[in-house]
Amino acid sequence: RILINMPYLVSATNNFEHFVNLLIEKRVFNSFMVNKIKSYEGIVDKLKCLYEMIPKRGPEAFKRLTDALHESGNRDLALRLKSNRCINNNVDFNSQLQGDGICGSKENKLNSQRQNNNPDSLTEQQSENYPMRRLPRGHWIIINIEEFNGIILQDKRVGSLENVRKLKEIGEFFGFKVSLALNVNQQSFQNFIEDFCKDGQPKNSVVLIVMSHGQKPGMLSANRLQSFAIEVVAEDGVTVSSDWIIDQFSAMNCKALAGKPKIIMFITCSGEDLIKDQAIQTDGKKFVSYPRNSDLMTVFSNFPGCQPIEYLWTKFLIEELSSVLVCNWRSKDVVTILQEVNRNLKSKSDAHLFLNFTSIGFDKKFYFTPVTEEERKQIFEMQAL
Known part of the structure; x- marks a missing residue:
């Protein structure tokens, strides 16, 4: 037994x-x-x-x-x-931690129920948690730049497609609609983000994961959104500001996600601490006012160097995140999970590797909730429409 x-x-x-x-x-x-x-x-x-x-x-x-x-x-x-x-x-323990499948064999059925003591299942505490029972749970977006063809030479991020595979598997396991943008130039990168934010379709939540080389911002924006910033290098060597990316998911630019949870992760090298945020009001369909940036969590990786060892740190980080998430989704919310990931990363890397994560108006608990095989089929059918 x-x-x-x-x-x-x-x-x-x-x-x-x-x-x-x-x-x-x-x-x-x-x-x-x-x-x-x-x-x-x-x-x-x-x-x-x-x-x-x-x-x-x-x-x-x-x-x-x-x-x-x-x-x-x-x-x-x-x-x-x-x-x-x-x-x-249904889940083989070793395969969970070693990358043979975050949800085991695809033929297996998933027992997606939490323990009874999970707050997400208690009616009296539902106001404390973001609702994560709809199909799909939300959107899981992965932007990965592996190869670079710009004037400024950038090393190929060897092994990054394996990280994409693992992250895609996690998103599907937890019932998200998964979208990928691979090796896109700066214009396509920005178009991809803008098209998603302004398509007018209903959205329950979003998890955006951006992986590439990074650079420190050359000039600080007057409208600082976060205490941390990065310039993400696109395929053509042109950069996209993390501030610009985050701002596209604001209530003004993406009304469908106003009041909905948004988790944005930047897994890159380089970056520096900066300053503050701003907030405005805008009207939704029911004339409800939301701060410009609310219900938002941002996560930045802090690598102790850049090329060529950056891909090793990225692989290590993704594996640690996958392991902790798979083993703790039943009982821990995303903040607690990230805290445990940080403890493990710092312990195993002599405090060289850790995550900087901050939140703005992220005032409820966010639990990842897997779906059954039948529900997963429904999500795939939705994606085909």
């Missing part, structure tokens, strides 16, 4: 230290085993090691495990294990 249910157990176990202490008190583990568990860096690896040891500890160990789960606040896991039901048999 434990090995079959490994992915869910690892991702849903809370109160790790208390849980381990209870297992020690119940003599499930000796000091050597505890040291082995604690020798792993991440909580995911610690829990995986812990659960793999249980079947080797004899028939009494299972009962003591369920007792420890119950006493440590993991009552739901204890009940599910006792009932002999497979919690989530």
Whole structure:
């Protein structure tokens, strides 16, 4: 039961230290085993090691495990294990973390329900969370520049298509409508963004991920939107300002996303801290006023260098983000997930690699919620229209 249910157990176990202490008190583990568990860096690896040891500890160990789960606040896991039901048999744990498929085999059906204690499922707390149950959940946009043909020589971002594949898979897993723009020049880059923001179609949310080389802004805009800025290098070597990109998703330029969650990620090298934001009011269909930039989260990568090692840091970052997201979507919102990613990145890179993320009016919790196979088919049909 434990090995079959490994992915869910690892991702849903809370109160790790208390849980381990209870297992020690119940003599499930000796000091050597505890040291082995604690020798792993991440909580995911610690829990995986812990659960793999249980079947080797004899028939009494299972009962003591369920007792420890119950006493440590993991009552739901204890009940599910006792009932002999497979919690989530569709996802292979190793494939989740090693890139063989963020949602396992495409033939598998997805159990997309959260734990009952997730605030997103509680009616009285719905006002605290962004609604993420519609189909599609929103738009998942990936802009990736791998090759450069401009006058200024830029190294090819080797391996970036693998990052695109992994991110695309994540977006589909969580029920987003995925759009790609690959190796576009500056004009096509801007047209792609503008067309999306001004197409007049209803939108539930957006996650925009921009990956390329980056440069520090040569001149600071008078209307600073963020405390961090970057010039994204397009295929032709011409740059697109992160401020310009962010502003296209404002309530003035993209009315369909006014009051809706917007997460914009820039995974590039270079950048610098700058200053402040601004806000205006505009009318929507129901004459509701929104700040110019609200319900907005921006994420900037902070790489310790640029070419040629930038692609290695990018790959490392994407893998860490994927791992934490897959293992924690049931219980953690996007802010908590990014905080954990940051802790892991800083720990594994000697504090050289981390994310700068800020929010403007992002006043609700944003949970990623997967879809069933049937719902995924519906989304693909919508994309074909």
